[in-house]
Amino acid sequence: MVDPISLNVTVSDASRYSNNTYFSVSHEVVGLNANTYLLLYFDADTGSGPLTVRPVSLVPSSSGVGGLRKVFGVESTLQSSALKDNMYATRINNSTAAVVFLNAKAGNVLTVVLLELNSFGKSAVVSFGSSINLGTGTTLTEVLDGYTYMDIDIEPMAATNASNVESFVVLYSDVSNNGKMTSAYIEVKYWTVQECFCHILLSSFGH
Amino acid sequence: MVNLKVSCPKYIHLDEIYDDSFLFFHGYSEPFKLSKFDVVKFNSLSLTGVTTASLTVPYPLYGIKTLSQGNGIFVGIFQDFDDLSNTANVVAGKVSVDGKSIALGNTALYEPEVKDFSVDPRITRLSDNTFALSYFQYIGVSGVYTRFGKLRISRIQANQIEGLFIDGLLHDSAIIWQYITYFLYSRCFRSG
Numbered sequence: 001m002v003d004p005i006s007l008n009v010t011v012s013d014a015s016r017y018s019n020n021t022y023f024s025v026s027h028e029v030v031g032l033n034a035n036t037y038l039l040l041y042f043d044a045d046t047g048s049g050p051l052t053v054r055p056v057s058l059v060p061s062s063s064g065v066g067g068l069r070k071v072f073g074v075e076s077t078l079q080s081s082a083l084k085d086n087m088y089a090t091r092i093n094n095s096t097a098a099v100v101f102l103n104a105k106a107g108n109v110l111t112v113v114l115l116e117l118n119s120f121g122k123s124a125v126v127s128f129g130s131s132i133n134l135g136t137g138t139t140l141t142e143v144l145d146g147y148t149y150m151d152i153d154i155e156p157m158a159a160t161n162a163s164n165v166e167s168f169v170v171l172y173s174d175v176s177n178n179g180k181m182t183s184a185y186i187e188v189k190y191w192t193v194q195e196c197f198c199h200i201l202l203s204s205f206g207h
Numbered sequence: 208m209v210n211l212k213v214s215c216p217k218y219i220h221l222d223e224i225y226d227d228s229f230l231f232f233h234g235y236s237e238p239f240k241l242s243k244f245d246v247v248k249f250n251s252l253s254l255t256g257v258t259t260a261s262l263t264v265p266y267p268l269y270g271i272k273t274l275s276q277g278n279g280i281f282v283g284i285f286q287d288f289d290d291l292s293n294t295a296n297v298v299a300g301k302v303s304v305d306g307k308s309i310a311l312g313n314t315a316l317y318e319p320e321v322k323d324f325s326v327d328p329r330i331t332r333l334s335d336n337t338f339a340l341s342y343f344q345y346i347g348v349s350g351v352y353t354r355f356g357k358l359r360i361s362r363i364q365a366n367q368i369e370g371l372f373i374d375g376l377l378h379d380s381a382i383i384w385q386y387i388t389y390f391l392y393s394r395c396f397r398s399g
Binding site for chain 1: 222276299335338348349355360361
């Protein structure tokens with residue numbers, strides 16, 4: 001039996017954070033802590049654009065849900081990137097996250113980038129840290145344009161409420177290896193966004 | 208190894224709900240318009256698992272997220288595909304400590320009218336009782352929107368169903384199998 005409780009959900013008012021009207025715009029949200037989350041999307045009204053991140057801070061309010069209201073920070077754009085399809089992100093700690101996406105601007109290579117949040121509220125801004133590429137991208141470009149879509153996932157190797165995540169796994173379908181499900185185990189070695197990724201272990205499995 | 212036979216889900220997701228179990232959901236659009244939850248307990252030594260509870264709901268969920276691991280609390284995001292409305296909602300749920308039942312609470316409307324999602328709405332955990340959403344909206348001023356939400360836990364009001372094991376058509380079981388394999392694989396790393 002489930003414990004005798006009820007679960008009542010309330011949601012805040014809506015805020016439009018991007019005017020991108022492309023019908024399949026890729027977007028993602030990742031929570032860093034109880035008062036901060038990051039919004040990720042590609043910044044274009046076409047089928048592809050650079051990765052853009054905008055932080056949201058929840059600040060005390062007299063009338064908002066949970067006594068909080070949203071305050072948007074400053075947009076940051078990774079000009080060396082171009083997204084077309086899915087992206088997923090995961091929290092690492094209270095100010096850091098990792099995002100994985102297929103980078104159309106780098107030969108459709110699967111790229112993992114660290115994001116670090118600085119400050120809070122209106123001045124909050126995300127800086128892009130070190131990145132790693134899973135595969136060279138060369139074989140990925142052999143896939144015809146429009147068929148580069150593949151589902152990807154990134155999951156922390158830690159409990160949901162862990163203060164720090166020291167490693168995570170990226171799961172993807174490797175089109176350079178007959179589409180085999182492949183996991184990349186990535187250990188975060190240093191707690192600076194400029195110098196972090198080590199010990200990458202790739203493993204393919206499934207059909 | 209756990210091998211669930213399910214029929215072509217459009218959305219699947221796994222999330223750890225207790226240290227020894229996870230919540231697996233598979234959502235469907237046409238023609239089923241429903242979603243199923245399975246609670247799977249696993250044995251880390253033998254890397255095997257067993258389904259301990261299942262729950263079916265009459266709407267397609269797009270994603271779930273554990274809010275309070277160890278207390279079994281999660282939230283799900285879904286769109287109502289009935290003929291009268293295309294509303295977008297959030298629902299909260301709880302898996303019992305023994306993993307044998309799942310209860311859902313109220314649904315909270317976050318958009319009164321949406322067109323069919325061509326992009327998945329996303330949900331993330333902020334704390335044990337708060338979350339945030341991101342979704343694309345065609346109707347009105349189109350664009351990408353965000354909201355945050357709060358979960359209040361009080362006396363019981365939820366419906367609950369116990370112990371139904373899913374055994375549907377075997378169209379896409381390979382990917383389910385791979386997903387579960389991935390999860391167990393991850394746990395193997397963590398415990399090692």
